[in-house]
Amino acid sequence: MELNRNFQRLAPSYLFSGVGRKVAAFAEKHPDVELTRLGIGDVTLPLASPVVQALHRAADEMARPETFRGYGPEQGYPFARRAVRDQYARRGVLVEEEEIFLSDGAKSDLGGWMDLFGPDNVARVPDPGYPVYGDISLMAGHPVRFVQGTRENGFLPGPDGQDGDIIYLCSPGNPTGAVYTRAQLTAWVEYALERGAVILFDAAYEAFIRDDTLPRSIFEIEGARRCAVEIGSLSKSAGFTGLRFGYTVVPRQLECRGVRLRDLWLRRQSTKYNGVPYPVQRAAQAALSDAGRAACMQAVAYYRANAQTLRRALKGTGVFCCGGENSPYVWMQCPGGMDSWQFFDYLLERARIVGTPGAGFGPGGEGYFRLTGFGDKEATCAAAQRLRDAVLAAG
Numbered sequence: 575m576e577l578n579r580n581f582q583r584l585a586p587s588y589l590f591s592g593v594g595r596k597v598a599a600f601a602e603k604h605p606d607v608e609l610t611r612l613g614i615g616d617v618t619l620p621l622a623s624p625v626v627q628a629l630h631r632a633a634d635e636m637a638r639p640e641t642f643r644g645y646g647p648e649q650g651y652p653f654a655r656r657a658v659r660d661q662y663a664r665r666g667v668l669v670e671e672e673e674i675f676l677s678d679g680a681k682s683d684l685g686g687w688m689d690l691f692g693p694d695n696v697a698r699v700p701d702p703g704y705p706v707y708g709d710i711s712l713m714a715g716h717p718v719r720f721v722q723g724t725r726e727n728g729f730l731p732g733p734d735g736q737d738g739d740i741i742y743l744c745s746p747g748n749p750t751g752a753v754y755t756r757a758q759l760t761a762w763v764e765y766a767l768e769r770g771a772v773i774l775f776d777a778a779y780e781a782f783i784r785d786d787t788l789p790r791s792i793f794e795i796e797g798a799r800r801c802a803v804e805i806g807s808l809s810k811s812a813g814f815t816g817l818r819f820g821y822t823v824v825p826r827q828l829e830c831r832g833v834r835l836r837d838l839w840l841r842r843q844s845t846k847y848n849g850v851p852y853p854v855q856r857a858a859q860a861a862l863s864d865a866g867r868a869a870c871m872q873a874v875a876y877y878r879a880n881a882q883t884l885r886r887a888l889k890g891t892g893v894f895c896c897g898g899e900n901s902p903y904v905w906m907q908c909p910g911g912m913d914s915w916q917f918f919d920y921l922l923e924r925a926r927i928v929g930t931p932g933a934g935f936g937p938g939g940e941g942y943f944r945l946t947g948f949g950d951k952e953a954t955c956a957a958a959q960r961l962r963d964a965v966l967a968a969g
């Protein structure tokens with residue numbers, strides 16, 4: 575008996591345990607001080623009413639013999655897949671029902687894709703980036719090489735001439751909130767087509783884009799149907815982090831050495847996965863309906879407005895920042911030459927704000943810091959002023 579040695583390649587994650595420990599120590603020392611948590615990467619507003627109604631109706635259906643449902647279709651019920659398809663169609667992107675696979679979220683799908691690729695394929699992972707991309711690649715045995723986000727490239731790195739087979743792209747990005755332009759995504763698609771690489775495009779934050787010139791889907795880019803898979807989620811766009819609903823779009827044209835990846839993914843999913851719960855598929859259908867979208871977009875606008883408040887507070891302070899305009903995240907340089915954890919301590923002590931040290935998102939995040947708009951509006955507004963004062967004082 576031997577364990578998977580690839581797990582030894584993983585670095586221990588100190589990010590959230592470190593934050594938790596420091597916050598607990600602060601609370602013990604200052605029991606009367608109220609902290610503002612701008613480090614949350616989770617939604618906080620409750621589900622929209624059309625979504626909750628759909629859940630109730632589906633629960634009632636499950637209680638009656640004539641409407642009870644057992645195993646559903648492996649890719650998801652047609653009504654839910656059509657709802658995803660229609661969402662794409664509204665933006666002029668044509669995807670077919672049979673190209674859509676429903677799941678319990680983006681993270682499971684991302685991890686699942688590792689089953690399809692040989693271990694020698696080089697994974698190119700954005701740094702700073704969502705730590706999941708690197709970790710799932712390491713677990714699957716892939717060599718992992720960073721694609722470097724920097725202040726100079728606006729944390730939107732393009733192809734850098736190095737080899738890569740599996741390319742992770744996330745736009746709008748976590749933690750940086752930066753959004754790729756059409757031209758920048760075109761460069762990645764051209765690279766992938768030339769090299770025969772596969773792009774795994776994480777569209778978890780597409781709902782936060784309000785600038786209509788920015789692409790919301792990789793499939794808005796010509797040629798992407800031959801080199802990319804798109805992974806979507808209702809977690810941040812409809813508050814489904816606890817309910818769990820995501821999907822992967824695998825275009826029929828996507829092939830690797832003559833094998834259709836869509837067929838391989840179907841085989842993988844029907845072997846290892848038995849589908850999204852029926853009530854959750856009904857909830858997703860409701861979230862993607864006209865009434866559902868209107869309600870969910872109010873929550874998205876609320877979070878984005880919070881992020882904009884934070885972004886505005888940093889204006890004129892001289893520190894670099896990005897995000898916040900089409901994203902719930904603001905990514906800022908730490909002032910006064912502080913490293914990520916020094917600024918974490920400084921902001922906690924001086925402004926009673928809890929953020930997330932950029933170093934937790936990869937070596938390229940050192941010296942940077944992530945703030946999120948997922949908190950309460952009033953608390954965020956008050957914290958924004960304290961943030962500004964603290965940054966100016968750190969000079």
Ligand SMILES: *Cc1c(COP(=O)(O)O)cnc(C)c1O
Pocket residue numbers: 678679680681682704744748776778806807808809810815819820
């Ligand atoms: C939150 C988030 C997701 C969503 O993951 P789920 O498993 O669908 O909840 C995906 N990608 C990134 C980068 C995220 O931050």
